[in-house]
Amino acid sequence: MNLTRRSFHGAAGGLLLTGCASIRLDTRAAAIAELGSTGKLRAAINLGNPILASREPSGEPQGVSVDLAREAARRLGLPIELVPFNSAGNVVEAVKARQVDLAFVAIDPVRAADTDYTAPYVVIEGAYLVRNESPLQRNEEVDRAGTRIVVGRGSAYDLYLTREIKSATLVRIPTSPEVTNQFIAQKLEVAAGVRQQLEADAMRLNGSGGAGLRMLPGRFMVIEQAMGVPKGRLAAQAWLSSYIEEMKASGFVAAALQRHGIEGASVAPPRAHS
Structure with a gap:
């Protein structure tokens, strides 16, 4: 049995x-x-x-x-x-x-x-880049009237900020790798994107004796x-x-x-x- x-x-x-x-x-x-x-x-x-x-x-x-x-x-x-x-x-x-x-x-x-x-x-971070002389010190301070945030059109940051931003203005450009260049060229207040890309841009531009850029601490979003x-x-x-x-x-x-x-x-x- x-x-x-x-x-x-x-x-x-x-x-x-x-x-x-x-x-x-x-x-x-x-x-x-x-x-x-x-x-x-x-x-x-x-x-x-x-x-x-x-x-x-x-x-x-x-x-x-x-x-x-x-x-x-x-x-x-x-x-x-x-x-x-x-x-x-x-x-x-x-x-x-x-x-x-x-x-x-x-x-x-x-x-x-x-x-x-x-x-x-993978999980990555969205971050903000500003000029050294910017009064902005924290991510929470970015969403205010008169602040223009440049972002790659259709990127995760664009979609997220479109939902979340109430008072600041989004300036959309064709591709994310051009965000920092347009941030400088158009004299905008904030650049938004992949932390690593923005850090590399800041290092490159600061090293060339120019822009005087810094990252805001922390992150404004987590990207999956x-x-x-x-x-x-x-x-x-x-x-x-x-x-x-x-x-x-x-x-x-x-x-x-x-x-x-x-x-x-x-x-x-x-x-x-x-």
Whole structure:
């Protein structure tokens, strides 16, 4: 009797394992169909965010998002096409138009109308840059009448500040990497963007004997960077969600950040399960 019961449970367990494996295979197959509908995986790479990507001396894109895109393509058995963009706004438009199959963008409720996300893989900070002589000392002081904040159009900072700013004025320019240059050229009061980009700009301009710039302490927002797919590609979202959790847990994301010399960004925590 015990032998029969053990045999039954063993067989049932085997069926369950086989079923789980079949589900994983089915999910992967469906993800391949959605992500590789053109015969390749078209991955949008935002060169406007130095945390995510930059160019090698050869001109080829590099960075944590590039590494994640290439590894995803390898696992899916698809050839990779890296599609570079200079701003997050342009990436979002490409996702909306289904000109790319996946993208690396900040999670934002406005973008969710056209994009389905994974959980975040890295968390970065949005910060403010001002001149040394500015009376502004804290992030909370920025939102006042007469203060003009320059920001990259369509960036996570633009979307967030559009919702949050009540009295200051937003000045939108085409790409985030040009924020500091336009801040100086237009004699604006505040520049908003990725902390690392603004710190690098301040160091460059202060070192050249010019601008006299400083960061406001702390951050005005936390930005969760995730992988996204065009709305409705649920199999692709499901497969990429499992993939990104594995990449975080295995140390892949942390190693990529270290390999590319990225400081100030941290690996996002594991996805909370309900």
